Amino acid sequence: METPSQTRGPDQVPAGERPSYDVVIVGGGAAGITTAAELRRHRPALSVAIIEPSETHAYQPGWTLVGAGVFTLRQTIRQESSLIPPGVTWLRAAAAAFQPEANAVELADGRHVGYRFLVVCPGLQLDWDKVAGLREALGKNGVCSNYSAESVEYTWQCVQALRGGTALFTQPPMPIKCAGAPQKIMYLTADHLRGHGRLKDTKIEFCLAGDVLFGVPFFVPPLQKTVDRYGIAVNYKWNLKAVDGPARKAIFATTGADGSTTEVVRDFDMLHVTPPQSAPDFIKRSPLANPGGWVEVDAATLRHTRFDNVFALGDAAGTTNTKTAAAVRLQAPVVVRNLLAAADRRDPASAYDGYGSCPLTTGYGEVVLAEFGYGGKVMPSFPLDPRVPRRSAWLLKTKFLPMLYWRFMLRGSEIDIRHKERSFAA
Ligand SMILES: Cc1cc2nc3c(=O)[nH]c(=O)nc-3n(C[C@H](O)[C@H](O)[C@H](O)COP(=O)(O)OP(=O)(O)OC[C@H]3O[C@@H](n4cnc5c(N)ncnc54)[C@H](O)[C@@H]3O)c2cc1C
Structure with a gap:
């Protein structure tokens, strides 16, 4: 050795x-x-x-x-x-x-x-090629994605350039990294448009392969409220299959109540894609x-x-x-x-409880801090109702967590900020 x-x-x-x-x-x-x-x-x-x-x-x-x-x-x-x-x-x-x-x-x-x-x-692995035409389309004609360093800056250009029309946000089948990320950017886009008086001229659609807004039911009501607040249309069981960038068309395979699949084509002015992952x-x-x-x-x-x-x-x-x-x-x-x-030839004694966290940016300056473990068990770090969008959670997301990551986590400091008494059972 x-x-x-x-x-x-x-x-x-x-x-x-x-x-x-x-x-x-x-x-x-x-x-x-x-x-x-x-x-x-x-x-x-x-x-x-x-x-x-x-x-x-x-x-x-x-x-x-x-x-x-x-x-x-x-x-x-x-x-x-x-x-x-x-x-x-x-x-x-x-x-x-x-x-x-x-x-x-x-x-x-x-x-x-x-x-x-x-x-x-x-x-x-990000499976860009599972969506026909996506790799070529990305980064121009309003097709963007926060999932790649190459295209994430273009997302902000698209958001700023949007003057109305149709903005589509997609979510592939699970699992994906940070399951909330496809809708976080959607809410921030909607809030930006609202602040600039353009939300009323924009049709925002969330097209997701699954049939629930979020995998942990406890957090669905505040997200549904956010969807309603911005007037977003949610299309469940819509799976993005192909993109034609120059023609600005997105092609979805949609599944009906009887299980039958139909192809739907949507025109867009902006398309934020979360790629399939494996x-x-x-x-x-x-x-x-x-x-x-x-x-x-x-x-x-x-x-x-x-x-x-x-x-x-x-x-x-x-x-x-x-x-x-x-x-x-x-x-x-x-x-x-x-x-x-x-x-040391001992049995493993330490156990992971499935904790993960998804700070859901429901608007600029507000976050629903979704923290949960295996089986969707709610595990809040703070003794506050985690379903309420909070400014303090926005500060956590934008200031504290990046500092925690670079200065402590990557340097090997084991920090568990969780509040031990979990009062918000799912
Ligand atoms: C848009 C977006 C938003 C997100 N939001 C949040 C959030 O709010 N909160 C949160 O906690 N998480 C969030 N995440 C998820 C988080 O970034 C990942 O879960 C985390 O980085 C996973 O760490 P990892 O080490 O497993 O993978 P990574 O950090 O992706 O690292 C994997 C490494 O493996 C390397 N690698 C790949 N192939 C090989 C190979 N063949 N041989 C050797 N090395 C290889 C890669 O180069 C890379 O450096 C987000 C992710 C995205 C994309």
């Missing part, structure tokens, strides 16, 4: 050599950086490597605010090199395959990396995957159900929590404790 003093930079591992580490982390995003930092804090003697191809890391929860003109894209992006915890080796490459029986990860460039423990957290392809075809393609881990311990020295967290994990950075903040300490227990 390498010791920390022997750790090397990404380009210092010669081709053909198989370096080995106590812990290898696949994915240096929210989950990977946090886990590495916490591991180093708890057990600095461990050798830890992160496999991550990207040179930058983005605070994606900020993209709702970039699309609404509150943050700049630059505010949400940092150099990956500045976030890799001291003493951790960054292997700047993509993982391509897993050989769990051999305790090895194969990289896209053909190299192999060995490990005693593996943590899998490469996020999820587990990364290299996870889907790996021995680590569950039948749905996600990494098969125990919902509480986050340990793989078939390979004892493998853990997963973040968007790639096959758990039923909402896929959010807030979930990662609570998952990472569980993974670290259980991994260290396994290293």
Whole structure:
């Protein structure tokens, strides 16, 4: 095993050599950086490597605010090199395959990396190509998306340019990351139009593949109220299938009450698309995957159900929590404790309760702070009714949470701000 003093930079591992580490982390995003930092804090003697191809890391929860003109894209992006915890080796490459029986990860460039423990957290995959014409349409003719660094700034341009007509907001089948994000930008767009006297000239439609406004029933009434306040039409069971950018047409497959499917074509002036999402392809075809393609881990311990020295967290994990950075903040300490227990030949004792959070921006300056765990159990951080849109929650979203992320979470401080007495049962 390498010791920390022997750790090397990404380009210092010669081709053909198989370096080995106590812990290898696949994915240096929210989950990977946090886990590495916490591991180093708890057990600095461990050798830890992160496999991550990207040179930058983005605070994606900020993209709702970039699309609404509150943050700049630059505010949400940092150099990956500045976030890799001291003493951790960054292997700047993509993982391509897993050989769990051999305790090895194969990289896209053909190299192999060995490990005693593996943590899998490469996020999820945006399936832009599942919507015909979307990739070509994105970024012009009013077609935008907050789900990509390349197109999120264009969302704000579209919102500002809208002078009336039809604005469509889509939501694909679940699971997606931050299940509330498709409607957050819709409410902010509506509020912007209202403030500029243009809402009355704009028809806003929410076209979603599912049949409920939000997966946790407790939070549906305040969202329905918001929909009504802005006069938004909601089209349930509408799944975006194709986009013709130049003609400004969106094609949906809609499902009727009798289960029959019909094609509906809608003209638009603005189309905000949330793309279909799934587990990364290299996870889907790996021995680590569950039948749905996600990494098969125990919902509480986050340990793989078939390979004892493998853990997963973040968007790639096959758990039923909402896929959010807030979930990662609570998952990472569980993974670290259980991994260290396994290293010490103890049973994993730490359990994740499914916590995730979705600060739903119902307008500029107001947020419904939806926090919930497995089974839709409501888990508010504060002793206040979480269904009420609040300015304090907006300040939390725009000021406190980004600071918590960059200064504490990614540096390995384990912070659980939740109010322990949960008085708002679902
Ligand atoms: C528009 C939007 C709004 C959101 N709003 C919120 C919010 O309000 N609150 C909230 O908590 N969360 C929110 N989220 C979700 C949150 O950003 C994610 O859930 C979180 O980033 C998940 O962390 P992760 O580490 O699993 O994935 P990521 O942070 O996406 O990191 C995955 C990393 O893995 C790397 N990777 C990919 N493939 C490979 C490979 N083959 N080998 C090695 N590495 C690989 C990637 O380059 C990336 O760095 C939002 C997301 C979006 C897009």
